[in-house]
Amino acid sequence: MPHPPGTPQDLSQPRYLRVFLTFARNSLIRDLTFPTNFLFQCLTSVSWTMMNVGFYLIIFQYAPTIGENTGWRREEFFLFLSTTWFINSLVQAFFMPNAEEFSELIRTGGLDFALLKPIDTQFLISFRRMEWSSLANFVAGLIIAIISLVEIARRPEQVGWVVTPLTIALYLFYLGCGVAIMYSLMITLSATSIWLGRNQTLYDFWFYITNFSRYPMEIYQRGWGWGLWGFFTFAIPVLVVVNVPARLLARPLDPRAWWEWPLAGFAVLATVVSLLASRWVFRTALGSYRSASS
Amino acid sequence: MNRALHFARETTLADRIRTWWVILRISLEERLVYRGDFALGTLMRFLPIITQIFLWGAIFQSAIGHDAGSAGAQNPSAVPQTATSQIALGGYRFDDMVAYYLMTMIARAFSSMPGLSSGIASQIRQGEIKRYLIQPVDFIGFLLLQRLAHKVAYYSVALLPFALVFFLCRNYFVDGWPEPGRLIAFVASLMIGFLIGFFLEATIGMIGFWFLEVSSLLFIYMLGSFFLSGHMFPLTLLPDWIEWLVQMLPLKYLAYFPAAVFLGKIPADELPQEMLIQAAWLGFFIILCRFTYAAGIRRYSGFGG
Numbered sequence: 001m002p003h004p005p006g007t008p009q010d011l012s013q014p015r016y017l018r019v020f021l022t023f024a025r026n027s028l029i030r031d032l033t034f035p036t037n038f039l040f041q042c043l044t045s046v047s048w049t050m051m052n053v054g055f056y057l058i059i060f061q062y063a064p065t066i067g068e069n070t071g072w073r074r075e076e077f078f079l080f081l082s083t084t085w086f087i088n089s090l091v092q093a094f095f096m097p098n099a100e101e102f103s104e105l106i107r108t109g110g111l112d113f114a115l116l117k118p119i120d121t122q123f124l125i126s127f128r129r130m131e132w133s134s135l136a137n138f139v140a141g142l143i144i145a146i147i148s149l150v151e152i153a154r155r156p157e158q159v160g161w162v163v164t165p166l167t168i169a170l171y172l173f174y175l176g177c178g179v180a181i182m183y184s185l186m187i188t189l190s191a192t193s194i195w196l197g198r199n200q201t202l203y204d205f206w207f208y209i210t211n212f213s214r215y216p217m218e219i220y221q222r223g224w225g226w227g228l229w230g231f232f233t234f235a236i237p238v239l240v241v242v243n244v245p246a247r248l249l250a251r252p253l254d255p256r257a258w259w260e261w262p263l264a265g266f267a268v269l270a271t272v273v274s275l276l277a278s279r280w281v282f283r284t285a286l287g288s289y290r291s292a293s294s
Numbered sequence: 295m296n297r298a299l300h301f302a303r304e305t306t307l308a309d310r311i312r313t314w315w316v317i318l319r320i321s322l323e324e325r326l327v328y329r330g331d332f333a334l335g336t337l338m339r340f341l342p343i344i345t346q347i348f349l350w351g352a353i354f355q356s357a358i359g360h361d362a363g364s365a366g367a368q369n370p371s372a373v374p375q376t377a378t379s380q381i382a383l384g385g386y387r388f389d390d391m392v393a394y395y396l397m398t399m400i401a402r403a404f405s406s407m408p409g410l411s412s413g414i415a416s417q418i419r420q421g422e423i424k425r426y427l428i429q430p431v432d433f434i435g436f437l438l439l440q441r442l443a444h445k446v447a448y449y450s451v452a453l454l455p456f457a458l459v460f461f462l463c464r465n466y467f468v469d470g471w472p473e474p475g476r477l478i479a480f481v482a483s484l485m486i487g488f489l490i491g492f493f494l495e496a497t498i499g500m501i502g503f504w505f506l507e508v509s510s511l512l513f514i515y516m517l518g519s520f521f522l523s524g525h526m527f528p529l530t531l532l533p534d535w536i537e538w539l540v541q542m543l544p545l546k547y548l549a550y551f552p553a554a555v556f557l558g559k560i561p562a563d564e565l566p567q568e569m570l571i572q573a574a575w576l577g578f579f580i581i582l583c584r585f586t587y588a589a590g591i592r593r594y595s596g597f598g599g
Binding site for chain 2: 037040044047048051054055058059061062063064065066067068069070204205208211212214215216218219220222225228
């Protein structure tokens with residue numbers, strides 16, 4: 001039963017959605033204050049993406065697939081890439097600016113003010129600022145995904161569309177899981193700056209770790225790559241972030257290799273565990289926070 | 295008057311060397327403050343190489359299957375393992391490709407100039423540059439020495455991680471060390487690459503005299519240079535007509551060229567000519583940098599202290 005506004009219940013229970021929307025709106029206003037700059041930021045992030053497209057177009061001049069018998073042909077692989085961009089652009093738009101600000105807040109003692117506010121600190125720290133221009137890559141990914149899907153549908157051996165409403169639903173669900181895993185990793189890394197003071201290297205670390213998520217997992221499945229595959233699937237589950245949703249979209253749901261559905265199940269588990277673990281790290285780190293201000 | 299002039303001339307060279315030495319030493323000490331973080335950061339920079347090894351492994355594997363398939367083989371997976379070392383994409387075998395990425399890391403360690411352009415632009419914007427107009431220190435010379443010190447500091451710390459990674463990856467260098475001539479050419483190309491990188495980025499920084507904010511311009515340059523310098527992949531993989539164009543640009547001297555020299559991918563008879571072209575580009579950028587600086591100074595007006 002909804003409480004009428006102004007009652008004590010209403011005060012003790014902040015409306016997270018409304019706060020989030022206010023944050024998003026404020027950030028949009030801030031970003032659009034300098035429209036040319038905003039447009040330029042969009043363009044630069046898209047041009048980076050386009051360079052990657054160029055690189056892989058060159059690769060596919062030489063090889064029909066990424067890895068032999070993996071099924072990652074050009075169009076399938078571009079679906080993989082757009083999945084990467086969806087997840088990365090969401091993480092960059094929502095969490096990256098906040099994680100960067102977080103370590104500054106710790107260093108300057110500004111975290112005191114965040115702790116005093118009557119709202120969950122992790123929520124406040126995670127969603128304060130949004131970078132809308134990063135979503136330009138989301139749009140670029142969408143265009144490339146649509147082109148790839150049309151290309152696959154037009155193949156002579158392909159009957160009808162690969163995607164069904166169920167695929168789309170599963171895909172969106174796993175995109176969400178992917179974003180959640182990336183978010184957990186980022187908040188964990190930024191929470192460690194409470195202990196370390198400053199962590200420029202840790203952000204590089206984030207970049208280098210997520211670098212492993214950007215390729216189909218088959219490429220690691222040989223020789224000593226199995227060790228990496230195991231580590232980045234089970235210890236730090238960044239390999240399932242893009243791989244699970246991308247596989248769902250790139251191929252029909254049936255038939256599938258025996259390990260694919262267990263992997264998809266594992267991805268859900270990994271998401272839940274990552275979120276809980278990052279929450280725990282965040283709270284523990286807050287416990288050791290000593291204000292930097294006088 | 296005459297005596298003063300004479301005095302000034304007499305002390306110029308010794309003074310200059312002393313000045314240079316002091317600048318170099320101060321910058322060196324400045325850079326070595328955070329050496330632990332620095333060494334760790336350098337080691338981590340090699341992590342993407344691991345994914346590159348696996349990515350290219352997969353690409354070569356399927357390129358071989360493709361090759362064998364089009365040659366009429368019944369079972370592409372039956373291709374002997376030795377084929378991996380034989381097939382070449384753009385003149386690079388699989389091992390060469392990994393070695394190439396490692397070598398571009400060295401080339402970039404010489405030619406990349408983090409913070410140079412933006413630093414110059416911010417000095418122009420904030421008026422710090424007028425210091426150099428008054429003091430008897432040449433601005434570009436000062437920056438060059440500072441950069442040299444940064445690089446020396448960087449190498450002294452980065453040497454260990456670099457040596458470790460190259461030792462672990464030594465098997466990718468299938469042809470072993472290049473012969474002395476090529477090695478000399480390689481070292482020279484690294485040095486000239488450093489100078490080209492410096493004067494090119496300094497020139498971009500000088501644009502700050504005309505536009506106050508160069509960060510967007512710089513970003514475009516960074517993107518273009520990542521792709522066109524060969525940092526992302528060997529330029530010979532490009533389609534012929536694009537490669538022809540890119541080979542004409544000076545950006546390849548920042549990453550592709552030194553690596554290709556070391557791996558023997560530049561034919562011996564073309565090497566002297568290529569080196570001359572590289573030196574000519576350096577001359578071009580020195581003149582361009584001096585010219586834009588002089589033109590910028592004429593435009594510049596400084597107020598207050």
